[in-house]
Amino acid sequence: MRALVKLGPDSNEFKLMDVPIPTINEDELLVSVKAIGVGIHDGYFFPENIQFPYPIGIEGSGIIEKAGKNFPGFMPGDRIAFVSMQQPKGGTYAEYAALGKKSLVVHIPPQMSFAQAAAIPVAGNTILKVYQALELKTGQSIFIAGASGAIGMFAIPLAVAKGCSVAASASKKNHDFLKSLGAEKAVDYHDTDWVEQVRQWRPDGVDAGIAIQPNTSSQSMDTVKDGGKIISVSGDRIEAHRNIRVVQLPYHIDVKDDLLDMFNKIAKKEMPLFIEHIFQFEDALKALTLKGSRHARGKSVIVLP
Numbered sequence: 444m445r446a447l448v449k450l451g452p453d454s455n456e457f458k459l460m461d462v463p464i465p466t467i468n469e470d471e472l473l474v475s476v477k478a479i480g481v482g483i484h485d486g487y488f489f490p491e492n493i494q495f496p497y498p499i500g501i502e503g504s505g506i507i508e509k510a511g512k513n514f515p516g517f518m519p520g521d522r523i524a525f526v527s528m529q530q531p532k533g534g535t536y537a538e539y540a541a542l543g544k545k546s547l548v549v550h551i552p553p554q555m556s557f558a559q560a561a562a563i564p565v566a567g568n569t570i571l572k573v574y575q576a577l578e579l580k581t582g583q584s585i586f587i588a589g590a591s592g593a594i595g596m597f598a599i600p601l602a603v604a605k606g607c608s609v610a611a612s613a614s615k616k617n618h619d620f621l622k623s624l625g626a627e628k629a630v631d632y633h634d635t636d637w638v639e640q641v642r643q644w645r646p647d648g649v650d651a652g653i654a655i656q657p658n659t660s661s662q663s664m665d666t667v668k669d670g671g672k673i674i675s676v677s678g679d680r681i682e683a684h685r686n687i688r689v690v691q692l693p694y695h696i697d698v699k700d701d702l703l704d705m706f707n708k709i710a711k712k713e714m715p716l717f718i719e720h721i722f723q724f725e726d727a728l729k730a731l732t733l734k735g736s737r738h739a740r741g742k743s744v745i746v747l748p
């Protein structure tokens with residue numbers, strides 16, 4: 444099968460090449476991959492003790508080719524979307540992928556395309572966990588740093604649906620996009636006074652801050668009121684002050700039902716999904732490079748025939 448692989452443990456080179464189709468056991472699924480969600484982590488987040496060349500990638504969508512008998516609820520022919528992290532048998536930038544029991548697997552609504560489905564799992568799963576942890580209440584306000592990307596495009600409408608008011612940052616060219624997602628206030632992180640601009644919107648500070656982009660937590664905390672909450676999606680180390688609570692991302696909680704609900708809302712166009720680019724598999728490396736710029740709007744996906 445064709446796959447985009449990392450060539451070796453010390454190599455930063457990725458190459459499209461032929462590799463064997465993974466073999467599965469009774470605890471696993473084999474998926475014929477139809478679309479791949481592109482994430483910045485695809486270029487540097489790998490399991491330990493893997494064999495090279497190793498197909499990269501952690502999310503996608505496709506059709507189940509084979510289903511192990513110990514993987515209940517899924518059958519050959521099912522249309523699924525998935526997050527497959529730390530998979531030693533290889534990732535999702537491949538014609539076939541093995542999914543283990545720890546993978547997050549959901550059925551795709553019938554009217555949803557594979558390209559749409561591949562754009563949702565990682566960002567959806569992440570932001571749903573963020574909101575479980577933040578426990579926002581109707582009428583509260585939040586600030587989201589780096590909100591025009593894959594996670595932000597879900598973060599804003601989900602907060603609005605909870606009855607919260609949102610201020611969000613991105614560069615000016617993305618402000619109309621932030622507002623179309625439901626942000627009440629958009630600020631440009633290039634402006635030296637963007638924190639004050641958020642403070643003019645909510646003079647006492649917002650109830651909670653979500654720092655999506657790396658290294659945005661410290662300044663995001665300056666927008667939060669005394670005793671509010673802050674969470675980092677990228678793992679920034681945050682030194683709390685003014686009784687602000689640093690909330691950790693709860694990786695181990697299960698948000699699968701909420702994720703399914705999100706798939707259904709997107710399929711019914713009750714929630715937005717913005718796919719900036721759809722790449723062919725031959726251009727997978729181009730897709731990864733573009734994502735690495737950290738200036739992508741929404742999500743990009745790669746499709747396979």
Ligand SMILES: NC(=O)c1ccc[n+]([C@@H]2O[C@H](COP(=O)([O-])OP(=O)(O)OC[C@H]3O[C@@H](n4cnc5c(N)ncnc54)[C@H](OP(=O)(O)O)[C@@H]3O)[C@@H](O)[C@H]2O)c1
Binds near residue numbers: 615
């Ligand atoms: N913890 C987890 O489970 C988890 C899961 C997924 C992702 N992540 C991490 O989350 C981060 C973001 O993910 P993503 O896919 O949403 O990002 P993304 O799609 O790459 O976000 C891009 C957006 O961020 C904006 N941006 C870039 N630099 C910024 C800055 N300094 N301040 C504010 N905004 C900035 C850009 O706006 P402009 O183009 O307008 O500049 C761009 O629209 C990544 O670091 C990723 O590794 C964590």
